[in-house]
Amino acid sequence: MINRNRLLATIRAALRRSRVVALIGPRQSGKTTAARQIVAADSPNYFDLEDPAGLTRLAEPMTALAPLKGTVVIDEVQRRPDLFPVLRVLADRRPLRARFLILGSASPELQRQSAESLAGRLETIALAGFSLEELGAKALARHWRRGGFPPAFLARSDADSLRWRQQFVHTFLERDLPQLGINVPATTMLRFWTMLAHYHGNVWNAAELARSLGVSEPTVRRYLDLLTGLFIIRQLPPWYENLKKRQVRSPKIYFRDSGMAHQLLGIRTEHDLLTHPKLGASWEGYAIEEVLKLTGPSEAYFWATHTGTELDLLIFNGGRRYGVEVKRQDAPHITSSMRTALSDLRLDYLTVLYPGTRRYSLDERVTVVPLSELAEGSPEVVVPHPSRRKRPSRGANHVQGRARGNGALLQK
Ligand SMILES: Nc1ncnc2c1ncn2[C@@H]1O[C@H](COP(=O)(O)OP(=O)(O)OP(=O)(O)O)[C@@H](O)[C@H]1O
Ligand SMILES: [Mg+2]
The missing domain is CATH 3.40.50.300 (P-loop containing nucleotide triphosphate hydrolases)
Structure with a gap:
């Protein structure tokens, strides 16, 4: 148990x-x-x-x-x-x-x-499936790969886990949706679901999906809202600031359970995942979901301009503005996109989540934090109160290059 x-x-x-x-x-x-x-x-x-x-x-x-x-x-x-x-x-x-x-x-x-x-x-x-906090930091790689549904996470092998997730989707479409009085043909819904998996981490584009499915835009919108209401999909709303910049105004789409997204993308093994074009999106979606489990129902958005500046998460908490960037890199450093987000959005604090094992600061307001720290279960990892900010480990301030890589995390 x-x-x-x-x-x-x-x-x-x-x-x-x-x-x-x-x-x-x-x-x-x-x-x-x-x-x-x-x-x-x-x-x-x-x-x-x-x-x-x-x-x-x-x-x-x-x-x-x-x-x-x-x-x-x-x-x-x-x-x-x-x-x-x-x-x-x-x-x-x-x-x-x-x-x-x-x-x-x-x-x-x-x-x-x-x-x-x-x-x-x-x-x-x-309620969602297991959180990283419930499972502990050591479970991170498996939790990300298989997702948090108890039987998928606990399955004896990756193959068993995958079979469970396939069966889950099948039952969901064939039995649960009709039982809930939702009358969309299972084959249409499966196609929609599979297409959405390819949008995992992307901005919603109703026109494109409607065209591929051969239905109207309001219809795909209805399907999306349905899966959102059933906690399968998260729509992260866009934030727009009063700026002289064109900003993205459609939501971003994520599967709430990474294991479900992997199943629909045909990712069966750790090797499949680490070589898949959606690797970055999957990692980002996993991190965002775990952050939001900790911060609870605070106001959360993403922000993007048409010129490519982006912030993965903007969280309003206690009257302050917190940014979260998710990077799948050995030693993230400050990017021009981060600098722009800090000034345009007037962020009080920016956390860069990465797969490494030590935290270090990049700037007065910017700290690089191992994703595994979310297992500690404290929202303060990403929304620290100004008076209680954790000090980065000694001597780590200027040692981006020394931050340890993600090798350890990728093992089971
Ligand atoms: N904390 C846990 N530790 C280990 N296994 C668990 C835990 N919680 C649930 N499970 C397992 O996950 C499966 C689903 O759990 P459960 O039946 O409680 O979910 P449910 O949300 O009530 O599902 P349903 O909507 O189908 O009724 C069961 O096989 C259960 O044994
Ligand atoms: Mg039950």
Whole structure:
């Protein structure tokens, strides 16, 4: 078992604050496993609606739920949307007898219904697969290659992991989407998904994708929003500053799970990955996702001008502007693009994430940081409070050339 203590603590804290907590996330991300660590599966307070017995126990929901005390779990709640009005009544009782932890796949429809019925009573926690923090720095190469879905990460071999991911995509298209009431032919969706994998890390281009798929631009836009709502894709919004420069105004597209992107790109082994043209994009997407897991739902953007100046991530946090650049290099140095981003965007601080093993500063405001430091689990790695900035290791200020390469990281 991989320990997900921080996730469990987040759920417990939410249950202390809110009368209903929704744990949502893609299929197979570990929702049920986490909920069972909060309420045992054989407890009378646990209802699994995927199980016919669970459905039967909830045939008369008010009668079944009203007497329960403590925390009540309802797994696969999307199967019974009629429960929401019941939960609302139960959550409004005074004194409060029970709090509810509801679990479901992240269907946009489910989110809309629950938000409407439970307005003001509901707190949502979005779950993804394992994070680097949960797995530790040593797992970085494997985590990047296989992705964070528990069965994909934990599989005995890369081949088993790949087969699991293939099956996941297949089930998702053939079973999950129709079950969520989404009626797009599986073959069309698979083509769209595969094309998107080639856009991983690129700016969204609706016209090009619509042309290749033979559908309209609003239709590809709808598909994209669908996969975003289901936590498969991240759309990183563009930031534009009031400058006399033309800036990119479309979102950037990333697969949230690197292993899923690799599967769709046909990357099977470590060698495939390290020689693939999407290597840089994959590394960047992985880093960005791990950063955003740590910083939480802060405002995050990318920035790019039409002349090629770029910043991978711009994060607004505590009234300050933080930049993050991801470099797959042995010893990154300051580039003119970084200097422009620092001045045009008035960054307070810029972190350059790289595969090496030691941190060093390039400038008063610019620090090069090993990506593996994200495993420490502190948002301060990328959004340091000015008074608590970590000092780079001694003598490292001017030794870009001495920063160790990434060889060690690429081994299993
Ligand atoms: N912390 C963990 N350590 C090891 N394995 C885990 C962990 N969490 C989940 N898994 C494994 O991952 C798989 C999916 O987990 P789980 O059933 O909890 O996910 P889920 O999000 O409820 O999936 P579904 O949406 O299909 O119901 C299971 O095989 C489970 O054993
Ligand atoms: Mg489950």
